[in-house]
Amino acid sequence: MSTKKMSKEDKVSALLKLFAEYYPNPKTSLNFKTPFELLIATILSAQTTDIQVNKVTAELFKKYNTPAAILKLSQSELEEKINSIGLYHNKAKYILKTCQILLDQFEGQVPETRKDLLKLSGVGRKTANVVLANAFFKAAFPVDTHVFRVSARLGLSSGKNVSKTEQELTEILPRDCWIDFHHWLIEHGRAICKAQNPDCENCFASYLCDYFQA
DNA sequence: AACTCGGGGCA
DNA sequence: TGCCCAGAGTT
Incomplete structure (x- = not known):
C-alpha cells in the first residue's frame, strides 16, 4: 500500500486503528474534576509522566482544589506535597503565583482563552492547549516535542x-x-519513534510513514 | 540560544 | 551509575 494514494483522512483513520491496537491498555491521563485541577496537574506534568502527577494530585486535591485553598499553603508546604516529582521547587512557585493571578485578575476562575491562559505562571503553549482542549473543549491540539x-x-x-x-x-x-x-x-515517540535512531523496524506504522519511506 | 530545575526511567 | 527528559522561565 502506498501512502501517496491515501487521502489524509484515510491515513488518519488507519493510524487511529493502529495506535489503538498497538497500545491497547488504557493510557493513563491526568486525573481532574475541574478546569482548575487540570490546570494545576498540567503545570505539574512538565518533564514528568502523568502517572507521577496523578500520585501527587490524588492527595493534594482532597483539600486543595481551589486557588484560595492552595494559597493557604506556604511555598515550602506546597513543595513538600509535590516533591516526589521533578522540578518541584519551580512548580510550587509557579502554582502559587498562578493562584494569586487567578484571584486578582480572573475572579478565581480559569480563563478560557489562550491569551489569558498564557498570562499565568508556568503555563506555556502546551499547557494552555491542554486546558483549552480538555477542560473547555476548544480546538487547540497540545504539541510537545514528541508530538511535534x-x-x-x-x-x-x-x-x-x-x-x-x-x-x-x-x-x-x-x-x-x-x-x-x-x-x-x-x-510512541519515547519507545519507538525516538529523536535519535528511531526503531523503524519495530514500528507498526512504518508502511504509511513518510519518514520511513524517504 | 543556552541554561536551569530534579526525580524517574532506562541502558 | 550515569544520561536524558512527557516544558517553561530567565539571562
Whole structure:
C-alpha cells in the first residue's frame, strides 16, 4: 500500500486503528474534576509522566482544589506535597503565583482563552492547549516535542514549527480522539519513534510513514 | 540560544 | 551509575 494514494483522512483513520491496537491498555491521563485541577496537574506534568502527577494530585486535591485553598499553603508546604516529582521547587512557585493571578485578575476562575491562559505562571503553549482542549473543549491540539517530531515523520504535519503543527493537527484529528492520540504519540515517540535512531523496524506504522519511506 | 530545575526511567 | 527528559522561565 502506498501512502501517496491515501487521502489524509484515510491515513488518519488507519493510524487511529493502529495506535489503538498497538497500545491497547488504557493510557493513563491526568486525573481532574475541574478546569482548575487540570490546570494545576498540567503545570505539574512538565518533564514528568502523568502517572507521577496523578500520585501527587490524588492527595493534594482532597483539600486543595481551589486557588484560595492552595494559597493557604506556604511555598515550602506546597513543595513538600509535590516533591516526589521533578522540578518541584519551580512548580510550587509557579502554582502559587498562578493562584494569586487567578484571584486578582480572573475572579478565581480559569480563563478560557489562550491569551489569558498564557498570562499565568508556568503555563506555556502546551499547557494552555491542554486546558483549552480538555477542560473547555476548544480546538487547540497540545504539541510537545514528541508530538511535534512523530506527527511530522508520519506526515500528519509539516514539521515547520510548533504553531503550524498545532493548527494542522487540530484540523486533521477527530475531536474525540485527542486525549488518546496525544498519549499515543508521546508513548510512541519515547519507545519507538525516538529523536535519535528511531526503531523503524519495530514500528507498526512504518508502511504509511513518510519518514520511513524517504 | 543556552541554561536551569530534579526525580524517574532506562541502558 | 550515569544520561536524558512527557516544558517553561530567565539571562
